[in-house]
Amino acid sequence: MSTPVLSTTALTKRYGKHTALAEATLDIPAGRIVGLVGPNGAGKSTLLALASGLIRPTSGRIEVLGRTPAADSAQLADVGFVAQDTPVYAGLSVADHLSLGEHLNPTWDDAFARDRIARLGLDPAKKAGRLSGGQKAQLALTIAAAKRPRLLIFDEPVAALDPLARRAFLQNLMEFVAELEVSVILSSHLIGDVERVCDHLIVLAESRVQVAGDIEDLLAAHHRLVGPRGTLDALPDGVKVIAADHTDRQTTLIVHDTTGDHLELPGADSVGLEDMVLTYLHRAEGLTAPTLQETRA
Amino acid sequence: MIDFHLEPRSGVAPYMQLVQQVQQALRLGMLDVGDQLPTVKQVVAKIAINPNTVLKAYRELERQGLVAPQPGRGTFVTATLADASLDAHAELGTALHQWITTARAAGLDDAAIKALFDTTIRKAPQVTP
Structure with a gap:
């Protein structure tokens, strides 16, 4: 039995009196592409931030790839997280982003990153601020994947993209999955996309897991x-x-x-x-x- | 090499859609013994679906004895569904085309034509060879 990619028991996060996530118990096997769906404010971003170690739970237990999220540099290297709106540094060029990725990540695969950027047709000299929404998303995806993580987490990766850019992003993501054997958790409002690319589902509403499974x-x-x-x-x-x-x-x-x-x-x-x-x-x-x-x- | 597509609203499971498309290509002679199926990576990069879906489809085709994986090379067609009937396709197609023209001339729209075809094929007794 391989280590579950995400395992939680009664995972809860409160901000003051507000409960963002209540009693979430999940067990997600490795190798899945997980779709996290639910209305705005349901707790999707909270769950993803907990999984990537950006925030700590108020109570309950969470393990990502068998360990506490963001426990150490090895654990950090194993998880790639792309926040909502696929943020990139507007003032830095595409090439700067790759150099930055190389300096910050011990497991960085530079040949992979450069090959991918070339195939996407992105000009390395171009400032990220001047890329289209779809290109920014592709750049963020490439950087997250080039650190060769075992788990990629995306918060609403395609929400802001037009249908063409959305499809291109998903094509690229699926190619990564086929090539790198990486597990993926992504949140989305688009059930059609989830149906297309995901094989595991978590429905979150009112801060609670409503149903989850393959x-x-x-x-x-x-x-x-x-x-x-x-x-x-x-x-x-x-x-x-x-x-x-x-x-x-x-x-x-x-x-x-x-x-x-x-x-x-x-x-x-x-x-x-x-x-x-x-x-x-x-x-x-x-x-x-x-x-x-x-x-x- | 054949191309796959996915119809999200069809109600048919995605992996089964891929299986059916290969079967269809075999039946119509677009794929033949020895032909290679696209690699998993090629399929997912083209139609943006889960790699496991493609693997599952290929496993199902393997179970049906239609394809076999060759380690390090890819998945290849090992049997065909096209038989002697393939030769008759052109003639039958022409006859069907004429029939459709007649049906349209009689005022049937495409939905009515398909409905008529479906009911008739259900009523016609199946003769097993």
């Missing part, structure tokens, strides 16, 4: 049940109702089969990733989920 397992365990009213009242043990909607004749449920046995449920239909995520987000906010309605013909 996407394939989650999709196989979530169902939409539709039946005449009253017929769906008795569900087998371990089948949790995430959302329920009743008309005078009909009941629609979104359920999570937590038994791991792939129970045969009468009238069960599949739920797409986006609908599944939205159902959890609505439940967290105490709203009825519009996802109960059939959305796919």
Whole structure:
């Protein structure tokens, strides 16, 4: 069994009276590309900052690659973190960024970084402040990857990018993953992107983990049940109702089969990733989920 | 070499989409025994998907006996799905084209044509060779 890339128990972060993250318990195996989704203020950035060691938990336990985040230089070298809006130094050139990366990181792979910059077509002499949003993101990604970490963490890497730049960024990131065998955790509002590149999902809302797991397992365990009213009242043990909607004749449920046995449920239909995520987000906010309605013909 | 694409809204799992595209290419003779599939890195760099998805698709194709990995070289086609029927494709295509023209002339739109095709193919008894 390889070391989990992220393991937390009852991880909690408070700022004064405000709880940014409450009781998060997670276990993410190595080699995954993890999508962290949830509304603004859900605690996504807090969780990522805790994982990269930028902040310390108020209570609970967190281990990244089996060790306390930012414990020492070796641990720091193992984790690449790109903060929101993929920050670069506007006054420094692309080449300056690479020199800086080389001086600051003992594990820096200079040939890799230069090859990547050349293939991206970035002019080394250009000031980073004059790059486009997509190019800045690519530069930040290259620097994070060139230190050859075992885990890359991105906070909303593509939020500010246009669709073309977004796709180019994800192409490049996936190429890194294929080449460097690195685990990735990224937060995003775009479920479509998550579906495309991620194989593990964490849904965060109201400072709490709503659901987490390998996407394939989650999709196989979530169902939409539709039946005449009253017929769906008795569900087998371990089948949790995430959302329920009743008309005078009909009941629609979104359920999570937590038994791991792939129970045969009468009238069960599949739920797409986006609908599944939205159902959890609505439940967290105490709203009825519009996802109960059939959305796919 | 074939190109992959991904249709996010299709409801078909991404790895299965890749599997189906290879099967389709084999059926249509666009891929033949000995041909190389794109490397995982080439696929992910092109369509921005998880490398594990590609690996899973290739493993499934291997399980079906259609491809085999050659260590250090890549993944190669070992069997084909195209059979004698491939020769008939051109003629059948022409006949189908004529039929579609007739159907459109009769006022059917594409959705109606597809629906009619689907119901008819379901009703037609399957003859196993």
